[in-house]
Amino acid sequence: MDTLHLVLNAVTVIFIVTTMLAAGFGATVPALRGVFSDVPLLVLALIANMVVIPLIGWGLGALLSLPSTSFIALILVASSPGGPFGAKLAMIQKGDVVGGAAMQVLLASVGSLTFGPTANGILTAADVSTNVSLDVGALVRTVALLQLVPFAIGLLMSHYAPDTARSWHPAAAAVSNITFLIVLAGMLLGNWQDVVNLLGSLALLAGFLLAVAAFAVGTLLATGPPTRRTTMGSVASIRNAGPALAAIGLAFGDQPAVLGALAGVLLSGLAAALPIATLLSGRRSAPRTRPNTGSQ
Known part of the structure; x- marks a missing residue:
């Protein structure tokens, strides 16, 4: 089981890196500048992910x-924005991949700083006695290494070696797709008992409703x-498991019940x-028929 866990972790790392690399290959500096120069978009995204969605979780x-x-x-999930699956959903829905990848990295970076105070504040206000304390530096380094660096490498290659970036892009996207399916299968197989144990607790319904509400808030x-x-809705709906897992290890002693609920x-x-992104992809792929205005 430990070997399977290590393999799944390695595949997850490959998935994150290739997803961000593929996003970088498809990005351009002007497009990225357009995202980060849109101050209203940045402010609204931060408010949605750092304030509104944690309150919805509460x-x-x-x-x-x-x-x-x-x-x-x-609460740990709701307080942790910037999950790497968000960039993947941007690709699946045929949305703004550059904007989604850039926003996901930004939210993961800022979320590394806000996660502890946000989760601790809500749990304290809800009278759940705990103290969520994390190694912020380690979280920031993880985000930088696995998400920011591959995206930056892909962006630089797209800018300075566009032919190479275009030729490598399909391979990176293919690896991202394959590892995405493997990670999904591994998550289901590795946690099916925990999920079954939650069937009567409404925790699964809460996670489902949180994602739907987060998508709506992120879109609006x-x-x-x-x-x-x-795309911003998809990025908002996928939360970052890394800080939440770290918090369970540090603040809750890796309690199996909390880990199972998190899964x-x-x-x-x-x-x-995932179905929302797939539905959007289908609608955007459907051929548009022109109305018949000719006379019979």
Whole structure:
């Protein structure tokens, strides 16, 4: 089992790196500048992911009267933006891949700083006695190494060696797609018992509803064309498991019940976000028929 866990971790790293590399290959400096110079978009995205979605998680946990372990897992997930699957969903929905990848890296970086205070503040206000304390430096280094650096390498190659970037892009995208499926299968096989144990606790429903609400909030609190707005929705709906897992290890002693609830919340959230992206992709791929205005 330990060997399988190590293999899955290695595949997950490959998935994250190739996804960000492929996004960088398809990016351009002007397009990236367009994202980061859109101040309203940045402000709205930060508000949605750092404030609104954690509060929605709190509200859902209280509304569904979740037990403490599931409530803690839901708050940890809601307080942790910038999951790398967000960039993948931007690709799946045929959305604004450059904007989605850039925003996902930004949210993961800022979330490394805000996660601890946000989660701790909500859990304290909800009278769940705990103290979420994380190694912020380690989180920032992880985001930089696995997400920012590959994206930057792909962007630089796209700018200075466009022919090479175009020729490598299909291979990076293919590896990203294959490892994405392997990671999904590994998550399901590795956590199916935990998910089954949660069937009567409403934790799965809470994770599903959180992802749907996050997609709606991320889409509404965004600027630009529909492709960019729905991309921001997908990025918002996928939360970052890294800080949440670190918090469980440090603040909760790797309690199996909290870990199981976290797996259930993350998987049910992905089960909500993936069909939305697939539906959007189908609508954008469908051929548009011109109305028949000719006379009979």
